[in-house]
Amino acid sequence: DAGVIQSPRHEVTEMGQEVTLRCKPISGHNSLFWYRQTMMRGLELLIYFNNNVPIDDSGMPEDRFSAKMPNASFSTLKIQPSEPRDSAVYFCASSLVMGHEQYFGPGTRLTVT
């Protein structure tokens, strides 16, 4: 298996622009997670899905953030409008079932100027 796939790997955008991050989980995995990593706050869970349904979005910082999972093989995390403080590395992870070992993608490094 190719593992969790994320795109783009790097994104540089200007403040106010819309940013869309994409994730393809490992085939057959039923749970998908979006994390954000910063130097100040470390790794934080933003939202997670089980069987394509959002279960807990309490980590989403503001209404500017939204996530969707239209099918079992694709998820997006959207920021609109983006702000400089959104600059971070965003990771997607998946697991076979909730509570099992999580496998992380390579991340998307977002820079908002």
Next chain:
Amino acid sequence: KQEVTQIPAALSVPEGENLVLNCSFTDSAIYNLQWFRQDPGKGLTSLLLIQSSQREQTSGRLNASLDKSSGRSTLYIAASQPGDSATYLCAVPFPSNTGKLIFGQGTTLQVKP
């Protein structure tokens, strides 16, 4: 609330040494505990997952132990090599029956040749 702490934040050892990384958690009602490795600028690689019913889990030169009653886990690395240099993170799901991982801040290990 679950808090995960890793001490020390950084560790430097000569090649060949056996070493122990520490992880502590405040709520002992955990479902499992996962150890990850993160190389600079890269994603997280799952090393070991230890279930709450287990005391130890081994993979190659790595051995993870879990003591729920004391809220501690250790990652033992035998015969360290320069290629082991990375940041090591531990994480527990909280609430315990979810996939919502709470991460420690990590221990950055440098193994000198």
